[in-house]
Structure formats: C-alpha cells, structure tokens
Amino acid sequence: MKRYLYFTLALGFLLLWSSCRKDFEFSPSTGSLEFSKDTVYLDTVFTNIGSSTYNLTVHNRSDNDISIPTVRLALGESSNYRLSVDGMAGKSFENVEILSKDSLYIFVESTIDINNFPNTNGEYLYTDQIEFDSGNNLQKVELVTLVKDAVFIYPGRDGTTKVIETLTLDLGGELVETDLQGRELLPEELTLTNEKPYVIYGFATVPNGETLTIEPGARLHFHDNSGIIVSNGASINMNGAYSSDQELLENEIILEGDRLEPLYADIPGQWGAIWLLDGSLNNTINYTTIKNATIGILCDGNPNETNNKLTITNSQVYNSSSFGVLGRNTSIMGENVVLNNAGLSSFAGTLGGKYNFTHSTIANYWNTSSRQFPALLLNNFVLDEENNAALADLTEANFNNCIIYGNDNPEILLDELEDDNVVFNFKFTNCLIRFDSRNTNLTGPNYDLNDTNHYEGNIFNQDPNFFKVDENMLVIGEESAAINLGNPTFASQVPFDILNVDRTTSPDLGAYQHITFPVEELSD
Template sequence: MINADGTPGPAVGNLEIEAEDSLYVFVTVKIDPTSEDLPFVIQDSIGITYNGNQEWVQLEAWGQNATFLREQVITANTTWKNDRPFVILGGLLIPEGVELKIEKGTKIHLHADAPFIVDGTLTAIGEKYDSTRIVFQGDRLDEFYKDLPAGWPGIYFRQTSTDNLLRYVTIKNAYQGVVTEKGAGSVAKIRLEQCIIDNCFDAGILAVNSSIKASNCLISNCGKNVQLVQGGEYEFTHCTDVAVTNSYISHRQPVLAVTDFVKIGDQLSVGAMKATFTNCIFWGANGTVENEVITAREGNEAFDVRFINCLWKVEKDPESVVAENIINNSDPQFESVDTRNNLYNFRVKEGSAAINSGTATVVSTDLDGNNRVNNPDIGAYETTF
C-alpha cells in the first residue's frame, strides 16, 4: 500500500510541489503467510513521473514466517524446533508434569502481555555460536524499541516447577529475566549454564527461597541484577554480574543482594540461606552504588554465604559471610563499554586482576565454550591471548 502526502494509492497523481518543498511517500508491505521457513525478500518499485521525466525507486522488504501462539497451554511433552521463530501473545503456560524442550537456535519473541510461565519443566539447550543460542526477547524488533527493557514480562518458574535446564540461552529486554519461587527436592530447581541475562528493567534473576545452580553466566545491565531473598540454596560459579548506567537503565541498586527474608507490608517471612559464589565478578559503574554486594540477615535460620576467589566493588564488606581470596575495588578492565551506542564486551583485557586469579572447579569451559586452564580467570570468560 502506498500513501503520498495523505492520498492513498496505488496510483497518486496531480500533486504540485512548490520550489524548495517536498512531500512524504509512505509504503506498507503486507506479506501473505507461506510454508517457507527461511527468511525471504520482497522487492517492488515505485514509478515517479514529473515534468516529462520518469524515475524508479526500488523497494526491498525482508520477512519471515513464524509460529504464533496466543494464550497457549502446553498440554503434553513438546519439542519446539528451530525452523522458524515463535511469537507468544497473551502468555504461555507449561503445566505441572509437562516438559517443553527447545532446540538449539530457536528464537522466541514475546509480546508485552506475554509472561512465559513454567509450572512443569523447561529444557532449553543451545550451543555456543550466536546462530545456535536460544534467544528469548520481545516482539518489537524495529529501531528504538528493539533495545528497550521491559518489552515483555519474563520467565517465571513457579512452585511446582522442577528440573529446569537452560544452556546457551539469552534472555534480554524483559521486565524481569528469571523469577523462581520455592521448590521441592534435593536438586537445583534451575540450572543456568552459559546463559546471558541482559537489559532487564527490574531483576535479571529474582529467586525467592528457591534453588539455582549457575555457571558461566553473564547478568548485565539490569535494574537489580541478582536478588536472592527469603533464603534458599544457590551456587554461582564463574559468573560476571555487572551493571553500567546507560540510556535505558540507571544503576542505583547493588548487582547482588542476598537476604534470608522478604517483607511484604508488615509481614516478615524468613528462610534458611545457603549460597556459594566462586570465581565471580560483581561490578558496577557510572551509578550511585558504593557496595555492589550486600547481605542481610533477620531471622535465626541458618545463614551460610561464601565468596571464594571473587572480584567485587565494595566500600563495606558484606555482613555474616565467609570471604576468601577476594580482589576488592580493582577495575576488571572490561574489553569495551560503549554506553553511547549501547555496545558492551564484558570479557577482560590483558592486565586485568581477574586473569588467572580463580580457583580450579569442575567448570571446564567458559561462556564462549573455550577451555578453562588450571589457574582460571575470574568471571564468565576465559582469556585466550
């Protein structure tokens, strides 16, 4: 469809343009769905005749078919294939006892009204390359909107959810990235491996008396990067937890908060806390935060929080914790932080105090899939120079 200076087409004529003036021409393309899985190109042209002359303006539009799901309930064990993107409208629910598997390279786009709710099990296993990572993001991909936080609600693992695994998964531009409630059983409710959680308006990870085992994860530029509250059991190994004030997020909250309580109104709920952070970076910049790691204990439940071979930015050491081999207030020297263009590379440069300062763990590769060495680097990335 074409519209020239407010007059609809397909043919528009007898338009006068005064000297040094102009007119606007708007073109909209509507592509009928097909069975094609790969992206395709639609080409056309506009003919312009003026003062006895004729010119042609070439048009080109890209499109791709998608699988659209509205208020979807996954009623049986299901596998999503990567042949075309998924667009979720109105939300999606995986009920208790049901597993959704997602193939490598699958892209999931969620509308502003579409929470991804897991009462059962989510198994999302990607691979290290950009083309084979699994991506959760909003459905607005046009310029300006594509980088805004809070474009969709987030992924919510509710109380009955168990045995979730996310590997090589990117979660970006949500209101909250991963939210998990209290779970049952002796194994971690969620395993996050080689995951990126970025640009979430509120929390990147919010865990309420739950259990998470995370390794080689980057949690970056969220309003409240990692919030572990009302106790639970957590193990973070080789994670980079960083926030930098930019055009979308103002860094005003610590990148890590660990508490044994949550307070709603006048009601205080307390739970035992066990958390271990090994070879992790906790850093913030261009904000108002002096202590990027805070802990708080209100109850009489067990409170066992340990930091081993970590690099953090704090003015006051966190309370009631065990801290071993900590590098304090030494700039990690990230490869690139470009807030003007919203481009970030949180690998560390040569000379960083994080290099070779970790302790050996069972985590043998990094976020890029590179092998760890005997004296590994602190953080999600292992240097290769």
Template sequence: MQKLPIYSLLALLLMMVALPACEEFDENYSTNPNLKLRFSVDTLAFDTLFTETGSTTRQFMIYNRNKEALNIEQIRLAGAERSGFRINVDGRKGSEFEHIDIPAGDSLYVFVEVTIRPHDQDQPFVMQDSVLFSYNGNNEFVLLHAYGQDVYLYKNGGEITTDTTFTATRPFLIYGDLVVAPGATLRIEEGATFYMHDKANIIVHGSLLAEGSEELPITIRGDRTDYIIPSLPYDHSPAQWGGIRFMPESYGNKLDYVYIRNGNSGLDCLPATPDERKISITNSRISNMGGNLLKAVNCDIEVINTELSNARDTLVAIRGGKADFIHCTLANYMSVAGRRDTTFTLYLSNNLSKEQTAPLTVRFDNSLIDGNRNAGKSHTEMGGEIFFDRNENETFAYHFNHCLIKTAIEEDPNYTNVLTIPASTGSSYTLFFKTGSKKNEYSYDFRIAKNDVVAVRNADPEVAARYPIDRYGVSRTEGAFAPTIGAYEFIHLEEEETE
C-alpha cells in the same frame, strides 16, 4: 432584495481573491524535463518482518529544490495489492495519485507500511516493490525492500498441556502468555528463537528444558527489530516484553546456552522448597531487564559459566533457599534506562517477607560481581554492589571463594582469596570491553579487557578444572593467563572483534 450576512460576504471575497491566485499558480508549473526532483533515499529498507504482522511506519521525502514549481503527473505503487506495501502521500492513502503539486523549494512526505503474507517456508525471504514517479517526461522510483520471515505464531498465547518439543525450523512469535501446564515439559531445541511481543510471558508450572549449544544457542528476546533512535535499536532497550516465571510447583528446569534479553521481570523463581532443584542455568547470558534480572525465593538454583548483566532493579536477588554460582559474571552497568537508586548487583536475604524467614545457603566460586555504583564502606551498607539483608534468628550461610567483588569487606572467614574493586578506582579502571555507550549503540561486552586486570590468573584452579571451558569454548586450564575469574576466560581481543 435579501442581504447576505456579513460573514458570507467575507467568505465570498476570500474565494474571489484566492481563485485567481490558484489559477495563476497552476499555469506556472515548469515543464522543463531538466528540472529534477530529489529523494531522501533511493531505497527504503525495513528490518526483518514477521508474516501476518504489520510494520512500523517509515517515510521518505520528495524534494523540489528548483526555483520553479513542478507537477508530478503520477505517483504509483508498482506492486499495488500484490506486495503487501502501502503508501500515504502527504496525508492521502492509496496506491496511485495524480497531479501532485510541489512548489519551488518545497517537499512532500511519503509514508510506507508493509504487511507480509505467509510464504510457508522456513528461511527468510525478500519482498520488494517500488514507488514510481512520472513528471515532465521523467520516470524515477524509490525501491521498497523488506525481509520477511514465516513464524510459528501464538497470537493469543497458548497452553502446553502435554510433553512438547519446539524445533528451530522457524522462529516463534508470542503474543500474550505461553503457559506450560502442571505435569507438562516443554523442550526447546538448539538454535530456536523466540520473539516476545509487548507484555508477553512464559509461565512454567511444569518444566522447561531449553538446551542450546555453543554453535546454536537458544534466543529469547523482544519482537521489535527496528530502532528507537539511530544509535539505539529496540533490541538493546529493556522492558520490551514480560519475563519467564517459574511457578511454585515447577522443578527440574534447565537453561543451557540460552540468551535471554530485554524483558521486564527476567527470570522469576516463585516460592518453592530447596529440597528439589528448581533450575539449573549453564553457559547462558541473561541481560538487560527493566526490573530484577534473576529472583529466587526459597529455591534451589545453580548457575554456572553464565553472564547475568544489566537491570534497572537489583540484578540477582536470592531470598532463602540454596544457590550456587560458579564462574559467573554479575555486572550491572545499565545505561539505557538507568538503575534505580536503591538497587544492587547482588542481594542476599533470609527474610521471605516481613513475617516469614527461611534458611539461606549460598556459595560463589570464581565469580565476578561488579557494577557502576560506588563500592561503599561496608557490604552491609548502601553503596556497595552486594547487600546482606540478614535476620539473626535464621541461618544465613554464605561463602565467596576466589571472587572479584565490588564492595568493602572486613575480616570474614566466609571469604577465601577474595579480591575487591576499591571505591577509588573510578572510570579509569577498565574491567570490560564495553559497558554501554551511544557510540556502540549501547551494546555491552563483559569479557575482560586487559591482562593486567586482577581477575586474570586469580581464579581457583581446582574449580576451573571442573569447568574447563567458558561459554565461548575458551580453555580455563591452558594458556599464560589461565584461569580467569568470571564467566569469560581472558584472551587478547581487538575491540572490533567483540559482540
């Protein structure tokens, strides 16, 4: 008689031991209808999802907290293929499962995904389904809930070759690069929203005219609507997409009431000539970038009534050219990713490269420049929030008028009624309502918090009269605290009213 190898005998013995145990376990499921399962949620909700794109995977738990094992006779997705939801029960994909075992005190995972089909409608809509559970005469369910939104989808980017208007009827979802070709103008209507996928860019060779309003601003942001952790939504995290690049031949760009956030390279104005206006930015908010927030090389730019806030690299970098900042708030309190060590809120230079220089002429009126760095001993030293990279053989003209800045300054005719935030103020010196924390989901509000802050009442009234309202419509010329330095006129606000 042929002998079995030793490992075959061992495997046979293990099977003989295991089988009776399984049979005994199978025969000891409780059929008592009073023993109930528990679920970690009664409704599993998804954030707004765009049609034709899949969701992230979410999950809920099934708990058997009884002292006896239970057998779930059936787990079934009620809508099956109709709703777009998909489930995975304890590692198995499908829409219906039978005789699922849960030992006493044990639990199971149910994973859920959804892809929403287009509905050809402009307004968001609701998609629902249910996961049904049948056991011992009990029928229970967990509701699945998602909001869907039809979008204008640019799946592989796209090129705008003729004058084109993007309306606000539906959001735009951009994958890849959206390119405005030379000679073409892309006009964006008020209220339009752009959701930019990972590494997506807007590249402008022609012109971009994004003209929002106080009531209907234009929004350009990342496409993730879910959370990294419960206290941090992706919408408050930088580097969710690429940025907006204005190429050397691009001029006449305008951004009015535009909110741009969470990109990587922010607004990048490539080398041009200051003989023609490169870009005008008014009544806008540009925030939370993974690199520089605004960079311009030998350009003519104008920024008015605008907040420029939070970047891992230097917030605003101007190399050569012309720049005017009027009633702006430049604030870098980046806390989600942290600022890099050698960065500044404002960097001014007349060096374009190691070999090339260009004249620089910049002016700041009624503007606030702050950050979470120490003020330093001099504005030419590391440490302050303003840094001058000056070539003495080239024009380096600057003027700060009625500004509040965080840097040390000496006697300088280029400063007119400039106030400073000294190095010794520390965390007790509160300028703003919110500068980012886990408690408020890392949100920021750079409006002035108190009426005793030196920014209040100290703006140049003649300049304020030329720009009589801030981007929230608050008057700069009326009231006991007018006018205020920065993008926002001071008004009394309770913290819960802030953004």
C-alpha cells in the same frame, strides 16, 4: 484622530502585502526530484506482523512550485506496502504539490503474508517501488522487506464475546484466576525446534506433569506482555549447545521480542518473563541468551529440593527492564552465567533460598535511567502491603571465582532482617567485587570484608577490563585485574569457559578467560 491614523496605517500595510502576493502557480514536475534515499529498507518482519513506519523525504530543489502528476506503488492496489503522503493514506495519489525549495514526506509500512509466495524456504525478499510521474519524467524509489515465516502460539478468543483467553495458575496448591492472557501448550507444542522461529502472544504455559523442551538453535520471539510460565509439577529444558562459529551461534537458543528491526535490538522490557512457578522442578537452561525482557527469569519456591529448582549454565541474560534473574525463596545453581544491564538488579535472591554461582559475571551497566539496587542483591524477607515482614532462611549463597561489577558503587547489597530463628548464610570466594566502603554507608558484620566466613580471597574495585559493556560483550582483556586469580578447585568444577576455552591451568575470574581485544574493534 489617533484611531483614524491607526486605521490608515493598518489599511496601508494590508494593501502593500496584497500587492506583493501572487497566487502559487504549480508547474509539472520534470523528473528532477531528489530523495533522502534511493531504497527504503523496511528491515525484517515476521509474516502477517506489521512493520515499523519508515519515512522518505522528497526534495524540490528548483525555484519553481511543482506538481507531481502521480505518486503510486508500482504494484498498485495489490501491493503489500501502504503509503501516507502529506497525511493522506493510500497506494496512489494524483497532483501532489511541492513548493519551491520545499520537501514532501512519505511514510511507508508493510504487512506481508509469506504464504502467498510458494517455495520460500522460510524467508522471502518482498520488493516494490514508489513511482513518481511517468514516461520520460519517471523516477523510482525501491522498497525492500525481508519476511520470515514463523510458528505462532497465541491464546484463544471467544467467538461470541471476543474476549481473549486468560490463565488460571496453580500458585502453591491454590488455583488463582489471573488477567494474564495466554493458554496451556498443546502436546504437539512441547518440543520447540530450530526449523522456524516461534512468535508467542500472551503467556505460553507448560501444563502440570509436562516438560517443555527447547532444542539447540531455536529462536523464540515474544510479543508485549508475553512469556513462558512453567506450572506446578512441570519443567522446562532449554538445551542449547556450543557453536564454534561465534558469528553465527546457530546452536544457541535465543529468546527476545518480536520486533526484528535494528531499532529494537537492545530495547529493554519488550516482553514479560520466563516464570518458574512454585512447584515446577528440574528446570535447566544451557547455552541460551535471554534479552530485552521485563524479568529475564523469575524463579519461585522450592528452596530445599534435592535437585536445584533451576540450573543455568553457559547462558546470558541482559537488557531486562526490571531484574535479570529474580529468585524468591528458591534454589538456583549457575555456572558460566553472564548477566548485565537491568533496571533494578542483574541478580536478586530474595526471601532467602539457596544460590550457588561459580565462574559467573554478574554486572550492571544500566544507563537508561537511575537504578535503585546494585548488580547483586540478597535478602531474607518480603514486605506485605502493611509493611509487615515475612522472613525465610538464606540457607546458602555462594559466589565463587565470579566478577560482580558495574557502573555504580556498591554493586552488592546484603539486606538482612536479623532474627534468631532465621539464618543468613553467604560467602564470596575469589571474586572481583565493586564495593568501596569509603563511598557507602553500608556497615555491620555483613560488610566486614576481613571476615573469612563471608569473604575470602577477593579483590575489590579493580578494573575487570570488559570489552564493550554497552553491547553486553563482557569478555575480559589483557589488562583485567581478574586474570589468573581463580581458585583452581572451583575451576576444576567448571573446566571450560562460556566460549569453551580450557581454564583449568590458569583460571581467570568470571565466565570468560581473557583475550586480546581485536584492534579494529577497539577503534570503532
């Protein structure tokens, strides 16, 4: 009896639902569609590189279920845009249905060859339209993309096997085959100018005995897992120059990823590194910004050369997913250097070496994830797979008139494996450092802040008053604790700050002399 009752009730509900349902009846659209935007800007792309995918929402605000007779690109099949409408890819669609009070999603992409458009002067504004219906009911949404011309550097591919060329590197006199895609630069590629941007796929390698010269205003864009390798016996000279117009910075060299859309402007780890191999020599970087890499600069070997392995001046390295600058038993001299936002350390001098930084700002306000290391790391060892340590001398590590700060405590780590046969020499002079011994378990002679052999004239845990750390703007303001505390002797060695402001009379700490922050900027 119960089973019969349940069956009767279920049948009753089914008949009731059936009697209420009516088949959807779609009426032709009347030109009253609403759109989430009237123009879809696909931002800037390089020629022949696909854009990101952008979306457009089409709303049917009416009480009727409607059918749009046609949705199409105005340029038809010749258009360089591609559409996806309700999951269907194409450039023209018929009888596109939208229920009452519902929406339709359209996704837009583009790949554009600038060479199809003459007299572009390196840029071309490509446009098209998405047309909905026709005649009196015609509605349009504009599509706009700025396309930039570029010089492309990429590895070869075997015509038969389709295998992409990989590198054999000279690592300390030993030729090592790697799985790194890339190739050696050709003689005509050893001078990079500001005439066009460069887009690099794989690792572009500077051959033994050659010098890669990068001229003022050059723009280098790297694809995923790409970078520059400077071989044994080779050099790189990045010769950026100061520009008085800080809005344009046309003479600065910029190295970043190859995605130009605003979404990618500050995403770390988009490309590999600038790698100075053991045996490369006389490398210089001046007025250069290196951003969004895995390791901004990886510098290996040659700690005892007469000339520093790397001299970096008036330059910034930020948004590195691993290290900003990583030295491994090497020699680096830095003046007016600004480092910020690294997943590990902004600067690391490991396995000993020789490091001298003056009037530099070494900060780390990484907020993408937790980080293991401080802004500045020094050590004198490396561990192998079996946890055995190889040691080397930290001949010198001097930081003069610097700011070493961040959003963690402490922001210095002096990780020494003690050995009577190995030296560990370091000194911080007239620096502003974040190191609060009450909140750390770091103890021992390396952290005796009263030992003038290691610490002299420093201040600790006072506000540097940076402008906007999240935007890597580390100029200091009028409330900075770093004002007027620079040692004049070091200031005379670096008489102008990174913005070409004279600091000899009253030197502030770090790479910048202080400014008055713009009120309108602070209120944003």
